[in-house]
Amino acid sequence: MEDLIEDAKLRPILDSRGRITLEAELSSSGIVARASAPSGKSRGRREVVAFPKGGWRTALRVFSETVREAILGHEVHDQEGFDSLLREIDGTPNFAKIGGSTAIALSMALAKLGASLSEMPLYRYLGGIGPKGLPRPVGNVIGGGAHTIGGPTIQEFLVIPEEESFLASAIRAAEVHARIPDLVRGRKGPIHLGVNDERAWAAPVDDREALSILREVAGEMKIGVDAAASQFFDGKRYEFMGKRLDPEDYVVELGSLVEEFGVFYLEDPAAEDDIDSFRAIVRAHPRVLVVGDDLFTTSPARIRELGPEGVARAVLIKPNQIGTVTDTLSAVAEGRRWGMEPVVSHRSGETCEEFIAHLAVAVGARFIKTGVVGGERTAKLNELIRIEEGLGAKS
Ligand code: PGA
Ligand code: ZN
Numbered sequence: 574m575e576d577l578i579e580d581a582k583l584r585p586i587l588d589s590r591g592r593i594t595l596e597a598e599l600s601s602s603g604i605v606a607r608a609s610a611p612s613g614k615s616r617g618r619r620e621v622v623a624f625p626k627g628g629w630r631t632a633l634r635v636f637s638e639t640v641r642e643a644i645l646g647h648e649v650h651d652q653e654g655f656d657s658l659l660r661e662i663d664g665t666p667n668f669a670k671i672g673g674s675t676a677i678a679l680s681m682a683l684a685k686l687g688a689s690l691s692e693m694p695l696y697r698y699l700g701g702i703g704p705k706g707l708p709r710p711v712g713n714v715i716g717g718g719a720h721t722i723g724g725p726t727i728q729e730f731l732v733i734p735e736e737e738s739f740l741a742s743a744i745r746a747a748e749v750h751a752r753i754p755d756l757v758r759g760r761k762g763p764i765h766l767g768v769n770d771e772r773a774w775a776a777p778v779d780d781r782e783a784l785s786i787l788r789e790v791a792g793e794m795k796i797g798v799d800a801a802a803s804q805f806f807d808g809k810r811y812e813f814m815g816k817r818l819d820p821e822d823y824v825v826e827l828g829s830l831v832e833e834f835g836v837f838y839l840e841d842p843a844a845e846d847d848i849d850s851f852r853a854i855v856r857a858h859p860r861v862l863v864v865g866d867d868l869f870t871t872s873p874a875r876i877r878e879l880g881p882e883g884v885a886r887a888v889l890i891k892p893n894q895i896g897t898v899t900d901t902l903s904a905v906a907e908g909r910r911w912g913m914e915p916v917v918s919h920r921s922g923e924t925c926e927e928f929i930a931h932l933a934v935a936v937g938a939r940f941i942k943t944g945v946v947g948g949e950r951t952a953k954l955n956e957l958i959r960i961e962e963g964l965g966a967k968s
Pocket of ligand 2: 801
């Protein structure tokens with residue numbers, strides 16, 4: 574039976590920073606599906622653009638003038654055809670005309686509509702009938718970099734609880750998050766701590782202090798960092814922990830921190846175009862999960878290009894970096910072709926959209942990075958708790 578898109582809407586809504594993002598709504602046979610785009614702050618150079626020139630108002634106008642008519646009547650279950658149609662309507666390599674937020678919101682809404690009409694959970698609709706397991710949460714507990722004013726150079730300090738169940742792991746991450754202020758006060762005295770864009774603690778500590786707090790609070794748990802190193806690289810040198818370092822020296826400096834504190838998860842340790850440093854880090858730390866975020870920007874073409882280079886062991890998967898569900902799934906497959914596992918991720922600006930929770934289960938990701946507390950973060954965690962319950966047995 575054919576299911577055709579009967580109505581399509583796009584509206585501005587607020588994201589977790591109080592800025593405008595876009596929510597799409599598609600309907601067919603009395604079923605309505607809704608999805609909204611997140612928004613990054615420390616973006617990779619190769620990401621699709623969020624809005625056309627002119628911002629979200631222009632995106633709404635372009636939608637009503639050129640996109641809406643073209644997608645009405647499209648078959649709901651032809652995700653690939655729909656996503657190619659979006660690319661065709663846009664006609665640019667980076668969704669500069671219709672905007673990446675419009676594209677990803679529509680593309681995710683279509684997948685959700687397809688799942689509802691098929692009476693299937695979204696993770697099954699996207700991921701097929703094979704056995705499914707739950708990822709484990711990678712939780713941001715101390716913030717720095719572009720997400721935090723003051724604080725360390727490194728953008729995110731992460732804990733990775735790997736308890737029996739997803740639920741127990743999410744609870745562990747929240748317990749760790751709650752302990753951070755006391756540990757900071759133990760070192761810095763009675764100060765007030767705020768939280769940053771991703772609800773990680775904003776603390777007046779340097780990178781070494783943050784790592785030592787992280788190690789102390791994590792105990793046996795794996796720990797990680799997202800250096801987001803493009804943010805402190807000027808094309809020649811890294812401005813890291815108060816020093817200006819050549820790439821070769823920076824790799825050694827960062828590497829010694831990784832070894833000293835037993836960092837397992839290491840995201841964007843080098844700037845997105847500094848391929849030599851990525852390669853050197855992967856070689857120097859054979860047991861570390863080096864993850865490429867700005868490096869790959871969820872782009873199947875970029876992953877294919879860098880695949881043979883040995884620059885990472887995992888690909889961070891952020892659907893709005895590439896603009897469609899089809900390309901997101903291709904990025905996962907392309908990464909695996911080169912021996913790199915997917916790590917599904919939120920953005921620093923979020924909504925209560927739960928799509929990535931299903932995506933992580935659909936692709937069998939070992940890890941999902943989606944924050945620890947705050948409604949827009951727990952929307953994903955709580956959806957994973959529900960999925961775990963739905964899957965029954967241990968996952
Ligand atoms: P962003 O950063 O969502 O602000 O771009 C998150 C990350 O670097 O992982
Ligand atoms: Zn990152």
